[in-house]
Amino acid sequence: MNSARAKELASGLLKGDKRSLARLISLVENGEPKASEALSLIYPHTGKAHLLGITGPPGAGKSTLTDKIIRRARADGKKVGVLCVDPSSPFSGGAILGDRIRMQEHAADSEVFIRSIGTRGGQGGLSRSTLESAMLLDAAGYDLVILETAGVGQTELGILEVAHSILVVLVPESGDDIQMMKAGILEIADLLIVNKCDRQGSDHIVKELQIMLEIAGASKGWTIPVLKTVAEKGEGVNEVYKALERHLNFLRMSGKINDKRAHFAKTAILHIVRDLAVQETEEKLRTEYGASLLEKISKRKLDPFSAARELFSGRNK
Numbered sequence: 001m002n003s004a005r006a007k008e009l010a011s012g013l014l015k016g017d018k019r020s021l022a023r024l025i026s027l028v029e030n031g032e033p034k035a036s037e038a039l040s041l042i043y044p045h046t047g048k049a050h051l052l053g054i055t056g057p058p059g060a061g062k063s064t065l066t067d068k069i070i071r072r073a074r075a076d077g078k079k080v081g082v083l084c085v086d087p088s089s090p091f092s093g094g095a096i097l098g099d100r101i102r103m104q105e106h107a108a109d110s111e112v113f114i115r116s117i118g119t120r121g122g123q124g125g126l127s128r129s130t131l132e133s134a135m136l137l138d139a140a141g142y143d144l145v146i147l148e149t150a151g152v153g154q155t156e157l158g159i160l161e162v163a164h165s166i167l168v169v170l171v172p173e174s175g176d177d178i179q180m181m182k183a184g185i186l187e188i189a190d191l192l193i194v195n196k197c198d199r200q201g202s203d204h205i206v207k208e209l210q211i212m213l214e215i216a217g218a219s220k221g222w223t224i225p226v227l228k229t230v231a232e233k234g235e236g237v238n239e240v241y242k243a244l245e246r247h248l249n250f251l252r253m254s255g256k257i258n259d260k261r262a263h264f265a266k267t268a269i270l271h272i273v274r275d276l277a278v279q280e281t282e283e284k285l286r287t288e289y290g291a292s293l294l295e296k297i298s299k300r301k302l303d304p305f306s307a308a309r310e311l312f313s314g315r316n317k
Contacts, residue, residue, distance in 0.1 A: 001027060001034040010041040013140050018113060021140050025115055028132040036272075039132055042139035047261065049081075049138040050248050053163030055149040055188075060169040061195040065231040065240070066148050070106055072241040073144050080106075081137035082114040082146045083130060113142065131162055131264075131271055161267040164260050165247045167240070169193045170209075172201035187216075189224060190247050193240060197228040222250050281311055 009027075012020030027035040052069075054062050066082060073080050106112040117129060130147060137145045147163055168189035192213075194206050209226045225243050229236030251257040284290050293310070296302035 001032055003034065003037055006034045006037040007041065010038040013038075013042060013136065014045060016141065018110075021113065021136060022115070024136050025117075025129070025133050028129045028136070029117060031275075035132070039135060043135065045139040046135050047138065049134075049142055049145045050244075051134060051138075051145050051147065051162060051164045052244065053147045053149070053166040054169065055166065056169035056193075060171050061231050062148055062169050065169060065193065065195060065229065065237070066146055067106075068231050068234055068237040069146065069241060069244075070112060072237055074106075074109065074111065076241075078143040079111045079141060080113075080144045080146065081140070081142035082112070082148065083133050083137070084114065084116045084148045085130060113137065113140075131268060134162055162264065164251060164257065165190045165244055167191045167193060167244070169195050170205065171196045172199045172205050190222065191240065191243050192224060192226045193229055194226065195229045195231050197236070198230050198233075202228060221254060222247065284311055
């Protein structure tokens, strides 16, 4: 892709063209160098969307709850973008869960955009391209951008790097597995949702979570609600949606939304610098000097730690 094409796609996205949006997300996912030019052009138009992270263990019903939140937001007249971050195929790197299949009813809605993204080695349950894709949806005019993590493991802390509000979904059976709190999944929550509350044990885990939150104390002025839902039936979804609105208002009134945006900016810079550093290093290793360096390491004449420092010191110039 050349610079002219990058400008064309950026222009199309800002005009509401879904094909331009989809194409740019694909280019970001594939690491297309010129995609950064389009991102630079659209960035001044970002900063308006409410970025909502939905995370929790596998099987908690995150996709079903996401589907119902989309419906509620659309009833409120909001334009909704969704990034479903799935485990990647180890061969193709593509997303394999297909969350979009679970949300087919929104496919014909021109005000909803749903995209599955493979994690492709991304840490903390988020794709390496999630941040850039969220920027694209924000600039495209989506009022609510939902980031649903893969739910692999219990340390979905990467979502902190992007979202304004974080919704952690648990189920009654999680009552025997509250050691997740030690891994941090509960500490990151702005809202705690106990889904599938038509199952036995729901009241117990709700009380247990409330007690744990009381022991932990207030979290920076925001009282974390523990809400019960049966997402499959739509029960409790309206309460969740209203709580999300209250949290966004809290962030705005307290000024903490600015802290979130500053953290987003820091994450973006670090993300870009890491990519550039890796790209630059790979280019150096393809040179005659790089081949010599690799040979020394393979023959144990040089250790990789000293070699890495040498690459960044500029002594190889």
